[in-house]
Amino acid sequence: MEFLQPDNLREAFEMRASHPGAAPICGGTDIMVELNFDHRRPEYVLDLTRVPELAEWSRENGGFRVGAGVSYTRIIEELGESLPGLAMASRTVGSPQIRNRGTVGGNLGTASPAGDGLPPLYASDAEVEVASLEGTRRIPVAEFITGPKRNALGDGELITAFHIPEADGPQQYSKIGTRNAMVIAVCAFGLALHPEKGKVGACIGSAAPTPVRTKEAEEFIEGVISESDLWQTRREISGSALRRFGDMVEMSAKPISDVRGTAAYRTRAVGVLARRTLSWAWDEYRGGSR
């Protein structure tokens, strides 16, 4: 094994190009487990923790460009106000030690259906920025993640950042597991309200081969809200509409049964999460804090 340690992005692209198959490492919280257990023995490891460009975030019109190497802890502390859904999801990741090292770039790299960083990106229509010596591409997150543990990253490319709009309404993230910390999601649900646009974005985690947007449920609830003028009046969403939303989300789930839970449990549970997260977000909206 050879260890490559670029000091800047340019050098990282060059090393990536000249060492095909080199495994990038950022926080190491996924790849080190594979190395420690000898599940993987790449010829080259490309350390991205010295590339300052990857550890930066900046504002751009209406949102943020967040470097692939910004840790969960920093997202919570530095971007928690502007990206509350992603910050909530970040708080559920592992433990302080894991959040201090783990990154959304690594979550996208691993592309696990249970990745907690992913549903908030889907719910907010985020884009993944990938780049190489050849240039830069921006890919909608739902196209970037192509399957369980698969993504659209090209051979010479690195994930450089993600672009995400600033929250324009309440957001929620909720996750089911056997304890509050250190669990891979049995299933999860992310939700974002966009009152100005009259939209609701939502995404299921860990109950299908990839995170899945719940288009039909979103359109249903958008219809309910606008028909009764609820964006303006901020009145309650009826219990039956909330339940219907949950039922429709259940229909989008395509879970498997595994050690963490049966398909039937997961399906039911995402419906409950959907109903609850919507009612929490709506309560916050009614409270008028956003």
Place this chain on the structure above:
Amino acid sequence: MKLNCKINGEFREAEGVWEGESLLYVLRERLDLPGSKNACEQGECGSCSVYMDGTLVCSCLVLAGQAEGRDIVTVEGLADEDELHPVQESFVEAGAVQCGFCTPGLIVATHDLLERNAEPSDAEIREALAGNLCRCTGYEKILDAVKLAAGKNGKGAS
């Protein structure tokens, strides 16, 4: 390869480091610092917790080369010479040490918590220590120890 870093305030060099090994392995097997414990090797148990540039990390998840030039503090580096650090004292006084295997990681994680939050609530303590497992399940005494240490901190020790 060679690895150079500052460990507990001293510049140290490790030779013959294999590119695929973890910082934990370097500390224990090459630098004679066995305080950080090796248990799960997958970041679940927290017994290998150390500071890297002031940040609490699982040293089993840091690839050796990533630590090059970094400032590492292990459980061995918290106290002065022959004394115990107030956090360590508190663990002894509260009876928070049973088999002792999880203790170094918990000490470092508690130290980190109290640096950031001098008077943590019970919920905050549980949250901060969620990444450290005690298989003797002495969690109640560990909570007592953290509160005791927070009290000592309040009296000027750090």
